[in-house]
Amino acid sequence: MSFGQGLTTRSSFLYGTLLGLLGGHVILRLLYRLLPRLVPGPGQWRKPEGHGVPRVTPTILAQPLIADSVCDLVGHTPLVRIHSLSEATGCDILAKAEFLNPAGSTKDRVALAMIQEAEKKGKLVPGTASTIFEGTVGSTGISLATLARSRGYGCHIVMPDDQAKEKYELLERLGATVERVRPASIVDSNHFVHVAKRRAEEFDATSLQAYREAGGTDGQCARGYFADQFENLTNHRAHAQTTGPEIWAQTSGRLDAFVAGSGTGGTIGGVGSHLKRRAPNVRVILADPQGSGLYNRVRHGIFYASQEQEGTRKRHQVDTVVEGVGNNRLTRNFSQGEAHIDQAIRVSDAEAVRMARWLSHRDGLFIGSSTAVNCVAALRVARSMGPGHRIVTLMCDSGHRHLTKFWDDAYVEAHGLDSSIPESLSFVA
Numbered sequence: 552m553s554f555g556q557g558l559t560t561r562s563s564f565l566y567g568t569l570l571g572l573l574g575g576h577v578i579l580r581l582l583y584r585l586l587p588r589l590v591p592g593p594g595q596w597r598k599p600e601g602h603g604v605p606r607v608t609p610t611i612l613a614q615p616l617i618a619d620s621v622c623d624l625v626g627h628t629p630l631v632r633i634h635s636l637s638e639a640t641g642c643d644i645l646a647k648a649e650f651l652n653p654a655g656s657t658k659d660r661v662a663l664a665m666i667q668e669a670e671k672k673g674k675l676v677p678g679t680a681s682t683i684f685e686g687t688v689g690s691t692g693i694s695l696a697t698l699a700r701s702r703g704y705g706c707h708i709v710m711p712d713d714q715a716k717e718k719y720e721l722l723e724r725l726g727a728t729v730e731r732v733r734p735a736s737i738v739d740s741n742h743f744v745h746v747a748k749r750r751a752e753e754f755d756a757t758s759l760q761a762y763r764e765a766g767g768t769d770g771q772c773a774r775g776y777f778a779d780q781f782e783n784l785t786n787h788r789a790h791a792q793t794t795g796p797e798i799w800a801q802t803s804g805r806l807d808a809f810v811a812g813s814g815t816g817g818t819i820g821g822v823g824s825h826l827k828r829r830a831p832n833v834r835v836i837l838a839d840p841q842g843s844g845l846y847n848r849v850r851h852g853i854f855y856a857s858q859e860q861e862g863t864r865k866r867h868q869v870d871t872v873v874e875g876v877g878n879n880r881l882t883r884n885f886s887q888g889e890a891h892i893d894q895a896i897r898v899s900d901a902e903a904v905r906m907a908r909w910l911s912h913r914d915g916l917f918i919g920s921s922t923a924v925n926c927v928a929a930l931r932v933a934r935s936m937g938p939g940h941r942i943v944t945l946m947c948d949s950g951h952r953h954l955t956k957f958w959d960d961a962y963v964e965a966h967g968l969d970s971s972i973p974e975s976l977s978f979v980a
């Protein structure tokens with residue numbers, strides 16, 4: 552190699568190194584500027600500016616970056632600001648977008664936790680035709696059916712026959728066996744929860760007997776597992792270990808109240824217990840639909856709903872057009888979290904129906920009925936706390952799951968409810 556060639560090679564090496572350093576510097580500066588926007592640190596929350604025009608915020612990626620299965624898509628849902636309600640009250644009203652879970656509701660967290668717990672205890676055996684049984688009004692069944700497929704299990708759902716028809720159709724498409732039963736009181740052995748428990752016991756006994764008769768000793772016996780979301784405290788723990796900590800981290804601990812409805816009581820109890828442990832002064836508030844006795848249980852220690860009076864009741868479970876929340880009995884999951892609930896707010900069907908129409912029209916948020924109840928209660932809490940407070944609630948599922956009932960104008964009008972889009976928030980007293 553000549554001197555001239557060596558010089559050229561050396562200078563192009565130096566040139567290349569310089570370019571590389573410069574490029575690296577530019578990339579580092581860009582990352583330095585962008586990272587804080589992608590992942591806001593503590594104290595970086597600012598109240599939105601402008602008049603009802605939401606800022607576009609870069610998506611915070613949920614971990615892991617590559618999900619190994621549908622189970623890894625559960626949780627890590629974002630909080631979304633409800634601009635119309637925030638601006639009307641001077642508060643920051645946020646909702647956890649639980650409808651973004653893979654099977655479309657907050658129940659995915661509970662279903663996943665119950666399946667994992669059952670596998671740990673040997674009540675579900677991977678690689679066998681083990682089957683999950685549950686009595687549910689829909690959402691938990693849809694979550695269980697979805698996750699069951701990914702784990703290779705069967706799923707048998709027992710449901711009252713008066714629910715929105717898209718729920719049954721979805722369950723069947725997901726490969727679940729759907730057993731529809733007449734709505735019955737919980738003291739009746741034909742209540743959907745009791746039927747599901749019986750079916751699980753029958754399946755388990757038959758499967759164990761066949762396994763023993765075949766001389767099986769390897770533990771690979773298909774089991775029948777009754778998930779039991781109302782009494783199984785894994786439900787409470789799922790929210791205490793995921794939903795609660797996520798809300799705390801996403802708000803950097805800056806929140807004044809948490810508002811949620813109660814069906815099983817898992818969400819309000821689990822989230823409430825986590826938030827109270829981190830900050831005892833955070834208010835935990837129950838949003839209860841008409842016809843439910845939980846409101847009086849929280850306020851006066853007794854279950855009572857005026858719709859329950861003899862001769863006035865129209866439906867068997869809770870007398871409301873709202874699905875998923877409200878109850879007239881004490882479940883283990885509600886009891887587990889009851890001590891953390893400070894207050895209860897009653898929400899009428901009329902308010903819930905109009906809130907759903909308001910949010911869809913004003914904020915582009917198309918929500919289900921239990922979310923509408925949460926949002927009416929969150930608005931009331933904001934009004935009573937006054938400007939400057941932050942209230943967090945839950946968007947449990949989307950309106951897509953309620954098209955043929957809560958979102959069907961003819962259906963709600965037949966129940967004497969106004970389905971028009973409100974002009975103002977005066978429909979919430």
Ligand SMILES: Cc1ncc(COP(=O)(O)O)c(C=O)c1O
Pocket residue numbers: 656658689690691812813814815816817818819874875876919921922947948
């Ligand atoms: C759509 C929907 N929202 C809210 C809830 C209430 O949640 P939890 O059972 O944790 O009280 C349920 C419960 O079934 C539900 O299906």
